[in-house]
Amino acid sequence: MCLAIPSKVLEIDENNVAKVDTLGVIREVSLDLIDEEVKVGDYVLIHVGYAMSKIDEKAALESLEVYKQLAEAAKDVDFGEIEPERLVSEDGPLLYKPKVDDESNS
């Protein structure tokens, strides 16, 4: 499972274990895999009981600023009708040919 979740550091104990908050869920994770300094209030990515990395807040805010500017330049939010799902892309249908061993037996 590659799912990693952003969480906020609430406390750090002497065993390098941090109490983190994930939108109201409080859990403990090990900071053993992070070599830079982690402080209370930092955001980390957690995966199977460990913090994998510190989230770069500056980079996050920069991204959000870019989106904010893009969105402001965009007109009113009317998504309109979304085309129903197509199984065929512009380069033609992906002609799927399953391996034919003994199709008569299936």
Add this chain to the structure above:
Amino acid sequence: MKITLSYGGGGEETNKLINNLFYKYFDNEILKKSEDAAVIETDKKIAFTTDSFTVSPIFFNGGNIGKLAIAGTCNDLAMMGAKPKYLSCGFMIEEGLEYSTLEEIVKTMSNELKKVGAKIVCGDTKVVPAGSVDKIFINTSGIGEIVKNGISASNLEVGDKILISGDIGRHGAVILAKRYGVDTNLNSDCKILWEEVNALIDSGIEIKAMRDATRGGVSAVLNEWVKSSNIGIEIKEESIKISDEVLGLCEIFGFEALDLANEGTFVVAVKSEDAKKAEEILKKFNENAGVIGEVVEGNRVILISPWNTKRVIELPKGELLPRIC
């Protein structure tokens, strides 16, 4: 002090339990008559329901198995437009359960009953050997007097609007958290819904269908309606309120909030012209209430994202979370 097998034996200890605990907290004249059966009179059409409660853990943020046992059955009655009046209560207690635990549960049940003016008029107690049940199971059956007739899952018509009485997934998320051993500040939404239902009835709105979103959550209710009324339902994702804590738990464990059980939140369908009024009434009880969708032609439940993409919401399958209520 622990409850031993003799407490269920029918003898002196049983009587002590009944008098000191059940009669004390469930005090009413019918119960105290101590007959083999309770005699009730009513001149109204009645609704009758039963439910068994096996929730694990028996104590959770926002309630316990006793609160559930009362609210669950009262809500089943309320969802039919019936005012909860008389309940039966059967306890199956594992030997070794602490007396104080049972007392806490019974006290909670008594408090819940008072909120809606319902009474437990008959009951039964069994104490079984260790391992036969997990701490305590409770069955409650309920009789309610129908105040609003004709509410049914097969009433829905194209154009009707669907509303919800609050934010979703709290109960399921709380149990989930406890099961997986994570701390959360979240409380179960467990509560009796008669006040809200009564307010809707009193306003004169025609309630077409109504159901509390227990096991299987909102997904289950909407899918049942689709089947019963032979229609389709479209709901807007952005109108469904989910608390941060429920969102967090869903993120971590990969659950959908729409599939999580609620024990104090219900879905109601009304005619399109009544939707605004219904929303106003429900919002008085919970600001997270509101219109979430409408009935359309078709035969599926479709969730529309804030950017207009659609996906099908199906009946949750498999054992999502055993012993959730």
Add this chain to the structure above:
Amino acid sequence: MNLTLKDLYTKFRDPKTIKTLKDLIHKEAKKLKEPMRVMEICGGHTHTIMKYGIKDLMPKNITFIHGPGCPVCIMPKERIDHAITLAKQDGVILATLGDMIRVPGSNSSLAKVRAEGADVRALHSTLDVLQIAKDNPDKKVIFFAIGFETTTPMTAAVIDKALKEGIKNIYYHINHVLVPPPMRAILDSGEAKINAFIGPSHVSVITGAKIYKFLADEYKTPVVVAGFEPVDVLESILMLIRQKIKNEAKVEIQYKRSVTWDGNVVAQKLIDKYLEVRDSFRWRGLGDIPKSALKLKKEYSELDAEIIYKDILPTNPIDDHKMCICGDILKGIATPLDCKVFGNGCSPTNPLGSCMVSDEGACNAYYRYYRR
């Protein structure tokens, strides 16, 4: 502006931003000289794409090809049978991460043998292995380790901690796999006709974006390492379109808040301390891929469950159910909708193949979000 925790979720799912990026994608995709066939390597991205309807937001000339980035999906049946066999041994506690529990082996699953009395523990935290071992000193705790590079450091960290704390009853069955080798294999076969990649979010946090350089240099295929929220994926598509229009093939990082070029060096060093690349590993659907998986280093072979239990672990490769096309789906040449048993005998509660079992499998994602 201050960043809150909730921002890290909601602002990267913001409808207005999604609409803006969608419009930009449609506008710029018109300039593409050929249709873009982009593979999202990671199962988590497949999930995001399906859950948020990103597939439906694309213009006609952009197609998603789902990659094999699901560590459970690519486990061949005979290795799942390893886990089941180990779990059935007397005095063994088999611990593994959640998804493995329900994956069907050739005729059983860990969930089934657990119901039959085997001691099988589903972990949400790798660290729990240490506590289980401490609580059960007379048992052998075997940690069945699965996952791509995201999860490998945690196994290494647990090996490290167990040795430091002198916990003697933990053994490891290592099934950690690597992302670059199957990418190479898929491109070499050329069947899926991929001309762009969305790089995995969290593998890249550990490895750094540098591991995809060969895709750009040798295969002239652009790669953008994307975050796992819908805004991240959409921005990455835009970045890929822009590369293609300029005829570029570079590795770019969209997921700047978490991914760097070099990655998490501490984690990498820890992995190198205890694990090494094995010569070959059989991938479900993709066959044998050289140097694509890890094993314990020789000096730790007394901890290696694969060696200790060699005599009872099955080695014969086991084929999939005849109707199961997971292999082709993992290779990117079929979608779940091409499968005759998809939703018709194969479902998350009754999975015939691994793509349906795991939350990161393409079939599971399609089943949950894309059935009509």
